[in-house]
Amino acid sequence: MKSLFILFFIAFANLIFSQENNSVLQANFIRAMITSNEIFIIINVKDLNTKETKEVCTTNEDLRNATEIEKSISYDEAFKLLQRNKSRDFEFKNKEALEIFILNYFSKIDLLKFEKEFEIDDLIKSINKTWNLDYDKTKETIYLYAYSLSKKGLLIGLSQECFGINGLWCVSCQENK
Numbered sequence: 317m318k319s320l321f322i323l324f325f326i327a328f329a330n331l332i333f334s335q336e337n338n339s340v341l342q343a344n345f346i347r348a349m350i351t352s353n354e355i356f357i358i359i360n361v362k363d364l365n366t367k368e369t370k371e372v373c374t375t376n377e378d379l380r381n382a383t384e385i386e387k388s389i390s391y392d393e394a395f396k397l398l399q400r401n402k403s404r405d406f407e408f409k410n411k412e413a414l415e416i417f418i419l420n421y422f423s424k425i426d427l428l429k430f431e432k433e434f435e436i437d438d439l440i441k442s443i444n445k446t447w448n449l450d451y452d453k454t455k456e457t458i459y460l461y462a463y464s465l466s467k468k469g470l471l472i473g474l475s476q477e478c479f480g481i482n483g484l485w486c487v488s489c490q491e492n493k
């Protein structure tokens with residue numbers, strides 16, 4: 317009976333954390349859609365050709381580009397369409413649009429290995445208003461960093477020649493401090 321209670325408690329705690337995490341991801345998604353800054357978002361992409369859905373870390377810019385291709389509309393129309401969208405779930409059939417997301421897919425195992433190897437929990441403790449992560453040092457892992465930090469509730473931006481820095485910066489840290 318005691319082990320059954322413990323299993324129930326673990327399942328309940330996971331459910332509550334998942335709901336909290338989804339609400340933070342949703343709020344960050346909505347904030348990212350209204351800015352022209354390049355911000356990382358976590359979305360669910362359904363490939364209408366295979367019917368497979370994957371959670372993907374991408375940028376609001378990549379999502380706008382994919383939407384532009386998928387719907388055969390202008391970039392500005394895609395921007396306006398996504399500003400009104402409140403869902404993190406997207407469906408694409410166009411292979412060119414889907415290719416935008418292929419490099420940004422990582423399994424949960426990939427993510428856990430990365431977080432352990434790069435000590436993400438320790439990194440989060442050091443993130444402050446002026447934090448940035450140099451792009452040249454993280455080219456191959458930049459989306460894994462963004463995915464991990466975004467999953468943990470931070471709103472992460474990608475700067476290119478912005479503020480004299482090339483790399484990741486914490487948007488939500490600047491707003492909250």
